[in-house]
Amino acid sequence: MTTPLLPREHYLNIRYGIASWLLTKDHKRIALLYLIGITVFFVLGGAFAVLIRLELATPAGDMVSADTYNKLFTMHGVVMVFFFLIPSIPAVLGNFLVPMMIGARDLAFPKLNLISWYIYMLGGIFTLWAVVVGGVDTGWTFYTPYSTAASNTNVVATGLGVFITGFSSILTGLNFIVTIHRMRAPGLTWFRLPLFIWAHYATSLIQVLGTPVIAITVLLLALERTFRIGIFDPALGGDPVLFQHLFWFYSHPAVYIMILPSMGVVSEVVACFSRKTVFGYSFVAFSSLAIAVFGFLVWAHHMFVAGMSVYAAMVFSFLSFAVAIPSAVKVFNWTATLYKGAIWWQAPLLFVFGFIGLFTIGGMTGLFLAALGLDVHVHDTYFVVAHFHYIMVGGAIMGYMAGLHFWWPKMFGRMYPEGWAKFAALVVFVGFNLTFFPQFVVGYLGMPRRYHVYPEEFQVLNVMSSAGASILGVGYLIPMVYFIWSLRYGKVAGPNPWGATGLEWTTQSPPLTENFTVTPVVNEGAYEYSKRETRVV
Amino acid sequence: MSDSASAEASAGRHHAALQHQFDTMEQQQESATLGMWVFLVTEVMFFGGLFMAYLLYRVWYPAAWADGSRELDILLGGVNTVVLIGSSLTMALAVRAAQTGFPRATVNWLLATMALGGVFLVIKVFEYAHKVELNHVPGPNFVFEGPHARQVEIFLSLYFAMTGLHALHMVIGFGLLSVIAWMAYKRKFSPEWYAPVEMSGLYWHFVDIVWIFLFPLLYLVDRAH
Amino acid sequence: MWSGLPLFPEQASTVASQVDNLYFFLVALTLVFSVLIAGLMVFFAVKFRARNTAQVGAPITGSVPLELLWSIVPFGISMVIFAWGATVFFTIARPPDETINIYAVGKRWMWKFQHIDGQREINELHVPVGRPVKVTITSEDVIHDLYFPAFRVKADAIPGRYSTVWFNATRPGEYHLFCAEYCGTQHSGMTGKVVVMEPAAYQSWLSGGVGEMSLAARGQRTFQDLACHTCHMEDASGRGPSLVNLFGSQVKLADGRVVTADEAYLRESTLNPQARLVAGYQPLMPTFQGLVNEEGLMGLIEYIKSLQSAQNAR
Amino acid sequence: MSGHVSPKTVSYTIFASLMVLTGITVAVAFINLGPLNFPVALSIAIVKATLVILFFMHVKYSSRLTKLVVATGFFFLLILFTLTMTDYLSRGWLTYPVGAGAPPAATQAH
16 A cells, blocks of 8 residues: 555645635635634633633632633633534534535635635624623623623623624525535435535524524614613513523524534444444434424523423423434434444544433433423523533534544545544543533532532532543643644545545545536435445555 | 536536536526525524514503504605505516616616615604604603603614614615616626626515514504504 | 532422432433443444454445334333423422412522511521422512522522412421522622521521511501502592402403402502503502612512401401 | 516506505504404515515515525524413413412401
8 A cells, every 4th residue: 555645736735825815715715714713712712611610629719709700601601602612513514515525616605605704703803802801791691681781791792793703603504505405416316415414404594593583682682781772671671581582592503503513423424434324314314404493492491490481381391302302313323323334443433432422411411401390400500501511512522523533634635643533532531521420410419500609518529520621621632732733744644544435535635626626426325335345545 | 426527517608607616507596596585584583583572562561562653653654665665666677677688777777776765764764863852762861751651662672673673774785786786787787697686686675575564563553542 | 518429419398309209210211321322332333343444334224113113212201201390390380379478589699588477587598397488589680590409499580570489398407598590790609598497496486586577567667658558548439449358359450451469460560550550540650660679569569468358368 | 597587567566466455554553453453464464575575576486495495484483483472471371379378367457
């Protein structure tokens, strides 16, 4: 076997200079711009998390003041949710891969794609500006009337940042929907699409249908705060609970914006490394759409103790259990895919194993919260914090890591160091569980979230959590180092180092600007591994 | 994967407006239309949040809603409805002119649309100015006589938020149409490619639809009580 | 002072065990499914490990019976959890008919409690063991949440509205009381303790507050200070309706609707009298917004509650 | 290009219908229909919007996909309205005896 060389010409070296990046319309370059942006925000949000965990290592409020602590968890939430998790997989991997996977030269609206990135950065700058000039302390949920009448921090600036970034999310979703409908290669029918595409299609639906509602809600919030117009202010006859309805109408489906693309990654990786087609392809595909649609019917399960009607609570509880089914179907199908596969233990698969395990726990604990009588006790405690971190960190970020490793050779033409990657997967898994498992326990004990000081009997569990967080931090730092290292020193990957199916693997790595020299024609399903004789490596 | 050359690669001749990521003008046009519709759906949801707030407080405060509704000038609102529906007609005719290849007519209908849009906005400005005079603008200086003053303030808040956002959309539409009219004047469009005219048309009609709901919901409801 | 590694909260109310039973069921279920999934995953990953680079997986594409199995079984299980959770919730949401009533007002950053007999407490709540207690909650500023972990209940304190939480304490002792809805700087300082006492000790604690007027008596004083009595006379001769026997009755409104005169109605009619005007009366009453605070309102309500004519008293 | 070209007469007819409907909705506003006021005004508005969507916006002649997109938008709007109102309209349903509570005997006499 000869060592392959990098192709002479590809999207990275075709043009040089700042302008060739900042004015690019190439979806792959825009994906990298996003990669840089969200990595910066991930590090920032992570830094806030580190400070939070340091403060909580002792029961007393001895490291930072109460106001500072409140700003820390608010900024952690805002940055991680709106500037990291929501754009993470769609804007980086989705941007890079959606056109390649469907055999297109670019997204349907390349200029709009670039504009989306600028909008994202503009929103980010607004938010950073809000941080620099004093931060915001409302919690990422911006509940009224605290955010409108009581808080004296930069609520409007942060809200504006979220509002602006929302349009980036909308435009990305719009671009994907049109691209997937209109730009598929000849022969690439819906049921030959990779499940990654199905997942992104479902994600885009949520982005397009949900995000406008948070935009108008934040706008009303800003108006309320500035002019005291009374829409959410009980002192003026308004209803603060209406804010919660509108907020969660977007923000619950937003959780699926984070997790669905990860599920898409998992399907690709599981299929590739067990050399099999995904078990129950159409069930996995439709479960993505089911999650997207049902996800819009369950939002008020965040509000069971918020003074809503008992009967509405029952309706929302029932619907919440319904949304659990398509998620369960996915997990069972992935597990079944492994059966009688030819399992190839590579780092992306290890991250995916982490995803499946942690997502199962995260999903099951979601049932605790959907069960009305139990939710009354655990609502707004660390149990909830643990649950959504199992979904968002254990699920979404694990999937993101898996995807980043899996397609890294395609993006840059070079391999990451396999041994280090396996080690990082292990460290992240251990660190994650040590951080967040104790929070289930401390939450059931009754420790409320967003507490700066807490009763002493909760300390042991909090110390465990803080210790885990430091391990988790290391787990995320290792890949950052070796990814950068690999850009120069990594082994040259060749077009298809995994021997994977999928149109993106039929081109050179890194690909040409126009992706394909000839538009590919598809005549088989997405994961025809069993028809293959040998692995390409 | 088969690497047989695709049909369009050998087709050779490309329309000047065809972007590199599309194979055919038809694909490009369909994509633009779909994209515009998806965008309009986001607009529906955007206004939807406001309509939700409207619905809730209407159910809660029917009497205040009647009082607030009576504060609005039904004549001006009615005239504006006629003006805006008229502008939708001229817009539809502009699209038709572009489709059938009459650039002069396209420009004229677009200008007519913009003129009607301008009339709408001017009337809106007069309505707002009147509200300012009466201190009917929600906020610290709000003054309203009557038993439901505070709830009427919510009604007027929603009135300003809804009509204000609507007016903002009109202004954006006005800007869009001026660009399109200029392009039409420069003979940029042909029956093969008039996507921008059609897209602006969809947008303009959408703005019209929002008003079709705002007019009865704000100006007319419970007036007879 | 921390006592090692606690894993489970104290059970100190009648619903606590109901909530915990559901919790244990779900923990067991989570364990079963997690072990099942993780076990199968690891087992398959080891057993079907690729022996060489050319090996491909078996051509299995799926199985509709299996899909149906793992859709329907989880659905069935989740419906059981739903029904169970809803049942427990209903118990938590609906107070028993006979309760000791306590009023709570959340204010940044303290909890103020008022007992019917007149005792007032801040960040401390004394209740007897073995008797259902209903706490009527509101807030003076932002949303708070009154949370008793040992009783497994909580409810948001929403400005402008009343919410209720009830519990029946089963074990004397001192338990945490938290604010569970983020409310600003000292959110984590808005805590306190609930003291569950033996009935005798509770009685003596109640009578310990010498000189304290009962809540209704305080309300009566407010009623007179605000000159409410000049219009709301005991017979129906005033400009406003009589308030005797009002509480709990059905009130016919000017717009034809009929409402039950509960706490929320009395509160609204004080602050925003024209919102639900009683049939047959002119909209003359001014608003008392700003003239009476939440605690004063609770006194007024308790006073109006006490205005029961002899034959109507229960 | 294969966009639908609608005859001018269709545009004028639709415009005329919209004008008539506007007239009706204004006229109806001055008649007290009691609880029917709101539904009537809303129904007329929906009819008008439908006319604009179908004819001015060419949806009547568009692909199934476009129709689906339009329907999806309104469907999710309806979800927002109905599920939120589920809460607000059922708030008062859970009733318990409001006389609830055992007022101490001292305060009962009056």
